[in-house]
Amino acid sequence: MSKLITLHEFIMDRQSDFPFATGELSRLLNDISIASKIVNKDVSRAGLMENILGSQGKTNVQGEEQQKLDVIADNAFINIFKAGGEVCGIASEENDDFMPFTSELSKNGKYVVLFDPLDGSSNIDVNVSIGTIFSIYRRKSEIGTEATIDDMLQPGEKQVAAGYVLYGSSTMLVYTTGNGVNGFTLDPSIGEFCLSHPNMKMPEEGRIYSVNEGNINICDSGIKRYIEDFCQKTLPKAMRPYSGRYIGSLVADFHRNLIKGGIYIYPKTTTNPEGKLRLLYECNPLAFIAEQAGGKATDGFQPVLSIKPKSLHQRIGYFVGSKKMMEQAMSYMK
Ligand code: AHM
Ligand code: MG
Numbered sequence: 143m144s145k146l147i148t149l150h151e152f153i154m155d156r157q158s159d160f161p162f163a164t165g166e167l168s169r170l171l172n173d174i175s176i177a178s179k180i181v182n183k184d185v186s187r188a189g190l191m192e193n194i195l196g197s198q199g200k201t202n203v204q205g206e207e208q209q210k211l212d213v214i215a216d217n218a219f220i221n222i223f224k225a226g227g228e229v230c231g232i233a234s235e236e237n238d239d240f241m242p243f244t245s246e247l248s249k250n251g252k253y254v255v256l257f258d259p260l261d262g263s264s265n266i267d268v269n270v271s272i273g274t275i276f277s278i279y280r281r282k283s284e285i286g287t288e289a290t291i292d293d294m295l296q297p298g299e300k301q302v303a304a305g306y307v308l309y310g311s312s313t314m315l316v317y318t319t320g321n322g323v324n325g326f327t328l329d330p331s332i333g334e335f336c337l338s339h340p341n342m343k344m345p346e347e348g349r350i351y352s353v354n355e356g357n358i359n360i361c362d363s364g365i366k367r368y369i370e371d372f373c374q375k376t377l378p379k380a381m382r383p384y385s386g387r388y389i390g391s392l393v394a395d396f397h398r399n400l401i402k403g404g405i406y407i408y409p410k411t412t413t414n415p416e417g418k419l420r421l422l423y424e425c426n427p428l429a430f431i432a433e434q435a436g437g438k439a440t441d442g443f444q445p446v447l448s449i450k451p452k453s454l455h456q457r458i459g460y461f462v463g464s465k466k467m468m469e470q471a472m473s474y475m476k
Contacts, residue, residue, distance in 0.1 A: 181260070
Protein backbone atom coordinates (compact mmCIF):
# COMPACT_ATOMS: atom_id res chain seq x y z
CA MET A 143 0.00 0.00 0.00
CA SER A 144 1.39 3.43 -0.92
CA LYS A 145 1.76 6.05 1.80
CA LEU A 146 -1.18 8.40 2.35
CA ILE A 147 -0.27 12.04 1.75
CA THR A 148 -2.26 14.34 3.97
CA LEU A 149 -3.35 17.81 2.86
CA HIS A 150 -1.11 19.29 5.54
CA GLU A 151 1.96 17.42 4.24
CA PHE A 152 1.09 18.33 0.66
CA ILE A 153 0.73 22.04 1.44
CA MET A 154 4.05 22.04 3.30
CA ASP A 155 5.80 20.26 0.40
CA ARG A 156 4.43 22.82 -2.07
CA GLN A 157 5.49 25.83 -0.02
CA SER A 158 8.73 26.02 -1.99
CA ASP A 159 6.68 26.73 -5.18
CA PHE A 160 6.40 30.30 -3.92
CA PRO A 161 9.68 32.14 -3.86
CA PHE A 162 10.17 34.05 -0.59
CA ALA A 163 7.13 32.34 0.91
CA THR A 164 6.89 32.87 4.62
CA GLY A 165 4.38 30.11 5.24
CA GLU A 166 1.35 32.36 5.72
CA LEU A 167 -0.51 31.05 2.68
CA SER A 168 0.21 27.49 3.80
CA ARG A 169 -1.15 28.26 7.27
CA LEU A 170 -4.21 29.90 5.73
CA LEU A 171 -4.95 26.83 3.59
CA ASN A 172 -4.58 24.66 6.67
CA ASP A 173 -6.99 26.94 8.55
CA ILE A 174 -9.52 26.54 5.74
CA SER A 175 -9.25 22.77 5.98
CA ILE A 176 -9.88 22.93 9.74
CA ALA A 177 -12.94 25.18 9.37
CA SER A 178 -14.30 22.89 6.68
CA LYS A 179 -13.98 19.89 9.04
CA ILE A 180 -16.00 21.81 11.62
CA VAL A 181 -18.68 22.56 9.01
CA ASN A 182 -18.57 18.98 7.78
CA LYS A 183 -19.29 17.72 11.30
CA ASP A 184 -22.48 19.81 11.43
CA VAL A 185 -23.53 19.08 7.83
CA SER A 186 -23.18 15.34 8.35
CA ARG A 187 -25.53 15.23 11.36
CA ALA A 188 -27.87 18.05 10.31
CA GLY A 189 -30.96 15.84 10.24
CA LEU A 190 -30.48 14.96 13.93
CA MET A 191 -30.04 18.44 15.31
CA GLU A 192 -32.93 20.86 15.56
CA ASN A 193 -30.62 23.83 16.04
CA ILE A 194 -28.81 23.04 12.78
CA LEU A 195 -31.46 22.25 10.23
CA GLY A 196 -33.93 24.69 8.69
CA SER A 197 -34.28 28.37 8.08
CA GLN A 198 -32.70 31.04 10.25
CA GLY A 199 -35.80 33.18 9.72
CA LYS A 200 -33.86 35.99 8.05
CA THR A 201 -32.84 36.91 4.53
CA ASN A 202 -29.31 37.87 3.50
CA VAL A 203 -28.34 41.01 1.60
CA GLN A 204 -29.30 39.32 -1.66
CA GLY A 205 -32.85 38.77 -0.38
CA GLU A 206 -32.34 35.00 -0.10
CA GLU A 207 -33.55 33.03 2.89
CA GLN A 208 -30.65 32.14 5.18
CA GLN A 209 -30.45 28.61 6.51
CA LYS A 210 -29.11 27.99 10.03
CA LEU A 211 -26.22 26.10 8.47
CA ASP A 212 -25.36 29.11 6.24
CA VAL A 213 -24.78 31.12 9.39
CA ILE A 214 -22.97 28.32 11.27
CA ALA A 215 -20.60 27.84 8.33
CA ASP A 216 -20.07 31.59 7.91
CA ASN A 217 -19.10 31.95 11.58
CA ALA A 218 -16.81 28.90 11.51
CA PHE A 219 -14.75 30.38 8.67
CA ILE A 220 -14.76 33.95 9.99
CA ASN A 221 -13.63 32.83 13.47
CA ILE A 222 -10.74 30.79 12.13
CA PHE A 223 -9.63 33.62 9.82
CA LYS A 224 -9.77 36.13 12.68
CA ALA A 225 -7.72 33.90 14.96
CA GLY A 226 -5.11 32.93 12.36
CA GLY A 227 -3.55 36.33 11.66
CA GLU A 228 -2.88 35.66 7.97
CA VAL A 229 -6.05 37.45 6.83
CA CYS A 230 -6.72 41.19 7.21
CA GLY A 231 -10.36 41.00 6.13
CA ILE A 232 -13.02 38.93 4.44
CA ALA A 233 -16.11 39.24 2.32
CA SER A 234 -18.77 36.56 2.41
CA GLU A 235 -21.93 35.91 0.45
CA GLU A 236 -23.84 35.91 3.74
CA ASN A 237 -22.79 39.38 4.93
CA ASP A 238 -23.96 42.76 3.66
CA ASP A 239 -20.54 44.35 3.66
CA PHE A 240 -16.92 43.26 3.74
CA MET A 241 -15.37 42.85 7.17
CA PRO A 242 -11.97 44.35 7.98
CA PHE A 243 -10.40 42.60 10.99
CA THR A 244 -9.32 45.18 13.56
CA SER A 245 -6.86 43.33 15.81
CA GLU A 246 -3.16 44.24 15.49
CA LEU A 247 -2.45 40.62 14.53
CA SER A 248 -4.95 40.65 11.66
CA LYS A 249 -3.97 44.10 10.41
CA ASN A 250 -0.58 42.56 9.64
CA GLY A 251 -2.17 39.77 7.61
CA LYS A 252 -1.17 39.70 3.93
CA TYR A 253 -4.33 38.16 2.50
CA VAL A 254 -8.06 38.65 2.06
CA VAL A 255 -10.50 35.77 1.60
CA LEU A 256 -13.79 35.98 -0.29
CA PHE A 257 -16.07 33.03 0.19
CA ASP A 258 -19.45 31.42 -0.03
CA PRO A 259 -19.60 29.50 3.25
CA LEU A 260 -22.32 27.09 2.14
CA ASP A 261 -23.34 27.09 -1.47
CA GLY A 262 -26.48 25.33 -2.62
CA SER A 263 -27.94 25.71 0.84
CA SER A 264 -31.50 25.23 -0.42
CA ASN A 265 -30.40 21.59 -0.77
CA ILE A 266 -29.50 21.14 2.93
CA ASP A 267 -32.91 20.06 4.12
CA VAL A 268 -33.12 17.34 1.49
CA ASN A 269 -29.68 15.83 2.08
CA VAL A 270 -28.23 16.79 -1.28
CA SER A 271 -24.55 17.73 -1.75
CA ILE A 272 -23.56 21.29 -0.83
CA GLY A 273 -20.21 23.08 -0.75
CA THR A 274 -17.94 25.86 0.46
CA ILE A 275 -16.15 27.99 -2.15
CA PHE A 276 -13.15 30.24 -1.36
CA SER A 277 -10.93 32.71 -3.12
CA ILE A 278 -7.69 34.18 -1.73
CA TYR A 279 -6.03 37.44 -2.82
CA ARG A 280 -2.96 39.28 -1.67
CA ARG A 281 -4.12 42.58 -0.15
CA LYS A 282 -3.54 45.83 -2.06
CA SER A 283 -3.61 48.09 0.99
CA GLU A 284 -0.59 48.57 3.19
CA ILE A 285 0.27 45.88 5.74
CA GLY A 286 -0.47 47.10 9.27
CA THR A 287 -3.64 48.97 8.22
CA GLU A 288 -7.26 47.85 7.97
CA ALA A 289 -8.42 46.07 4.81
CA THR A 290 -10.25 48.24 2.27
CA ILE A 291 -12.89 47.65 -0.40
CA ASP A 292 -10.10 47.76 -3.05
CA ASP A 293 -8.58 44.64 -1.46
CA MET A 294 -11.86 42.84 -2.15
CA LEU A 295 -12.63 44.15 -5.64
CA GLN A 296 -9.72 42.59 -7.52
CA PRO A 297 -10.13 40.73 -10.82
CA GLY A 298 -10.06 36.95 -10.59
CA GLU A 299 -6.74 36.77 -12.43
CA LYS A 300 -5.15 38.17 -9.24
CA GLN A 301 -6.22 35.20 -7.12
CA VAL A 302 -3.30 33.48 -5.39
CA ALA A 303 -5.35 30.45 -4.43
CA ALA A 304 -8.91 29.19 -4.71
CA GLY A 305 -10.80 26.06 -3.89
CA TYR A 306 -13.93 24.36 -2.76
CA VAL A 307 -15.08 21.80 -0.26
CA LEU A 308 -17.76 19.41 -1.40
CA TYR A 309 -19.90 17.89 1.35
CA GLY A 310 -21.09 14.96 -0.72
CA SER A 311 -21.18 11.19 -0.45
CA SER A 312 -17.64 11.79 0.72
CA THR A 313 -16.18 15.15 1.70
CA MET A 314 -13.54 16.54 -0.63
CA LEU A 315 -11.34 19.62 -0.68
CA VAL A 316 -10.07 20.70 -4.11
CA TYR A 317 -7.73 23.67 -4.50
CA THR A 318 -5.23 25.43 -6.71
CA THR A 319 -2.46 27.90 -6.06
CA GLY A 320 -1.85 28.34 -9.79
CA ASN A 321 0.26 25.20 -10.16
CA GLY A 322 -2.42 22.72 -11.15
CA VAL A 323 -5.41 21.40 -9.24
CA ASN A 324 -5.33 18.75 -6.54
CA GLY A 325 -8.16 17.01 -4.71
CA PHE A 326 -8.21 15.53 -1.20
CA THR A 327 -10.79 13.24 0.33
CA LEU A 328 -11.60 13.44 4.04
CA ASP A 329 -10.88 10.12 5.72
CA PRO A 330 -13.30 10.33 8.67
CA SER A 331 -11.50 7.54 10.54
CA ILE A 332 -8.38 9.69 10.97
CA GLY A 333 -9.99 13.12 10.47
CA GLU A 334 -7.54 14.06 7.70
CA PHE A 335 -7.94 15.17 4.10
CA CYS A 336 -5.74 12.79 2.05
CA LEU A 337 -4.55 13.25 -1.54
CA SER A 338 -6.94 11.25 -3.72
CA HIS A 339 -7.06 13.23 -7.00
CA PRO A 340 -3.57 14.50 -7.88
CA ASN A 341 -3.13 16.91 -10.80
CA MET A 342 -6.80 17.01 -11.85
CA LYS A 343 -7.49 17.70 -15.54
CA MET A 344 -10.87 18.54 -17.02
CA PRO A 345 -11.44 16.48 -20.20
CA GLU A 346 -11.34 18.76 -23.29
CA GLU A 347 -14.61 17.31 -24.49
CA GLY A 348 -17.52 15.97 -22.46
CA ARG A 349 -21.09 14.79 -22.75
CA ILE A 350 -22.76 16.48 -19.79
CA TYR A 351 -24.59 19.79 -19.81
CA SER A 352 -25.81 21.32 -16.56
CA VAL A 353 -28.38 24.06 -16.81
CA ASN A 354 -31.70 24.84 -15.15
CA GLU A 355 -33.92 24.17 -18.13
CA GLY A 356 -36.88 25.70 -16.32
CA ASN A 357 -35.27 28.99 -17.41
CA ILE A 358 -35.00 28.15 -21.10
CA ASN A 359 -37.75 30.52 -22.20
CA ILE A 360 -36.47 33.43 -20.14
CA CYS A 361 -32.85 33.39 -21.28
CA ASP A 362 -30.99 34.72 -24.31
CA SER A 363 -32.00 33.22 -27.65
CA GLY A 364 -28.39 32.06 -28.28
CA ILE A 365 -28.46 29.83 -25.21
CA LYS A 366 -31.88 28.54 -26.16
CA ARG A 367 -30.61 27.55 -29.62
CA TYR A 368 -27.50 25.95 -28.13
CA ILE A 369 -29.56 23.83 -25.77
CA GLU A 370 -31.97 22.90 -28.51
CA ASP A 371 -29.18 21.99 -30.96
CA PHE A 372 -26.90 20.05 -28.67
CA CYS A 373 -28.93 18.93 -25.75
CA GLN A 374 -32.44 18.26 -26.86
CA LYS A 375 -35.17 18.52 -29.35
CA THR A 376 -33.92 19.39 -32.81
CA LEU A 377 -31.63 16.38 -33.39
CA PRO A 378 -32.84 12.78 -33.49
CA LYS A 379 -32.06 11.15 -30.11
CA ALA A 380 -29.22 8.98 -31.41
CA MET A 381 -27.43 12.08 -32.68
CA ARG A 382 -27.89 14.23 -29.60
CA PRO A 383 -24.41 14.50 -28.21
CA TYR A 384 -25.17 15.66 -24.65
CA SER A 385 -26.97 14.41 -21.61
CA GLY A 386 -28.44 16.66 -18.89
CA ARG A 387 -27.28 16.52 -15.25
CA TYR A 388 -28.31 19.36 -12.91
CA ILE A 389 -28.10 19.08 -9.14
CA GLY A 390 -28.69 22.76 -8.40
CA SER A 391 -25.60 22.84 -6.17
CA LEU A 392 -22.89 24.61 -8.11
CA VAL A 393 -20.00 22.89 -6.33
CA ALA A 394 -21.43 19.44 -6.97
CA ASP A 395 -22.32 20.18 -10.60
CA PHE A 396 -18.89 21.72 -11.18
CA HIS A 397 -17.04 18.85 -9.48
CA ARG A 398 -18.78 16.23 -11.58
CA ASN A 399 -18.07 18.13 -14.79
CA LEU A 400 -14.43 18.67 -13.77
CA ILE A 401 -13.95 14.94 -13.47
CA LYS A 402 -16.14 13.67 -16.29
CA GLY A 403 -16.08 16.58 -18.74
CA GLY A 404 -19.08 18.84 -19.19
CA ILE A 405 -20.40 22.36 -19.25
CA TYR A 406 -22.30 24.29 -16.55
CA ILE A 407 -24.36 27.30 -17.60
CA TYR A 408 -26.29 29.80 -15.48
CA PRO A 409 -27.16 32.53 -17.97
CA LYS A 410 -28.72 35.93 -17.46
CA THR A 411 -32.50 35.56 -17.46
CA THR A 412 -35.37 38.02 -17.38
CA THR A 413 -35.85 37.25 -13.67
CA ASN A 414 -32.08 37.52 -12.94
CA PRO A 415 -31.03 40.09 -15.57
CA GLU A 416 -27.46 40.29 -14.25
CA GLY A 417 -27.21 36.51 -13.81
CA LYS A 418 -27.67 34.59 -10.56
CA LEU A 419 -24.20 33.54 -9.49
CA ARG A 420 -21.85 35.85 -7.70
CA LEU A 421 -18.61 36.86 -9.43
CA LEU A 422 -16.47 37.09 -6.31
CA TYR A 423 -17.64 34.17 -4.19
CA GLU A 424 -18.67 31.57 -6.77
CA CYS A 425 -17.58 32.36 -10.34
CA ASN A 426 -13.97 33.52 -9.88
CA PRO A 427 -12.73 30.69 -7.67
CA LEU A 428 -14.27 27.98 -9.84
CA ALA A 429 -13.01 29.76 -12.99
CA PHE A 430 -9.46 29.69 -11.59
CA ILE A 431 -9.76 25.98 -10.88
CA ALA A 432 -11.33 25.26 -14.29
CA GLU A 433 -8.55 27.11 -16.13
CA GLN A 434 -5.86 25.41 -14.07
CA ALA A 435 -7.41 22.06 -15.02
CA GLY A 436 -7.48 22.93 -18.75
CA GLY A 437 -11.11 24.15 -18.91
CA LYS A 438 -12.58 27.59 -19.54
CA ALA A 439 -14.93 30.02 -17.81
CA THR A 440 -16.66 33.07 -19.31
CA ASP A 441 -19.67 35.29 -18.75
CA GLY A 442 -20.76 34.31 -22.27
CA PHE A 443 -18.37 36.75 -23.92
CA GLN A 444 -15.20 37.42 -21.93
CA PRO A 445 -13.07 35.33 -19.58
CA VAL A 446 -14.46 35.52 -16.04
CA LEU A 447 -10.98 36.04 -14.59
CA SER A 448 -10.49 39.28 -16.54
CA ILE A 449 -13.66 40.99 -15.24
CA LYS A 450 -12.94 43.98 -13.01
CA PRO A 451 -15.50 43.74 -10.19
CA LYS A 452 -17.65 46.79 -9.51
CA SER A 453 -19.36 45.66 -6.33
CA LEU A 454 -19.07 42.95 -3.68
CA HIS A 455 -22.20 41.00 -4.50
CA GLN A 456 -22.01 41.47 -8.27
CA ARG A 457 -23.68 38.74 -10.30
CA ILE A 458 -22.81 37.61 -13.81
CA GLY A 459 -24.03 35.13 -16.42
CA TYR A 460 -21.75 32.10 -15.99
CA PHE A 461 -20.42 29.45 -18.35
CA VAL A 462 -17.76 27.03 -17.11
CA GLY A 463 -16.53 23.69 -18.36
CA SER A 464 -14.59 21.61 -20.84
CA LYS A 465 -12.62 23.62 -23.39
CA LYS A 466 -14.28 22.40 -26.57
CA MET A 467 -17.80 22.48 -25.17
CA MET A 468 -17.20 26.03 -23.99
CA GLU A 469 -15.95 27.13 -27.42
CA GLN A 470 -19.05 25.64 -29.01
CA ALA A 471 -21.41 27.33 -26.50
CA MET A 472 -19.62 30.68 -26.92
CA SER A 473 -20.13 30.56 -30.69
CA TYR A 474 -23.90 30.70 -29.99
CA MET A 475 -23.54 33.86 -27.91
CA LYS A 476 -22.15 36.03 -30.70
P1 AHM B 1 -26.90 29.97 -3.14
O1 AHM B 1 -25.53 30.56 -3.04
O2 AHM B 1 -27.94 30.88 -2.57
O3 AHM B 1 -26.98 28.58 -2.60
O4 AHM B 1 -27.30 29.94 -4.72
C1 AHM B 1 -26.41 29.42 -5.65
C2 AHM B 1 -26.97 28.14 -6.21
C3 AHM B 1 -25.94 27.31 -6.91
O5 AHM B 1 -25.33 26.39 -6.06
C4 AHM B 1 -26.77 26.59 -7.93
O6 AHM B 1 -26.01 26.16 -9.03
C5 AHM B 1 -27.81 27.59 -8.30
O7 AHM B 1 -27.92 28.48 -7.20
C6 AHM B 1 -29.13 26.94 -8.53
O8 AHM B 1 -30.06 27.89 -8.90
P2 AHM B 1 -31.52 27.48 -9.46
O9 AHM B 1 -32.23 26.84 -8.33
O10 AHM B 1 -32.10 28.79 -9.89
O11 AHM B 1 -31.30 26.55 -10.63
MG1 MG C 1 -23.79 30.44 -3.31
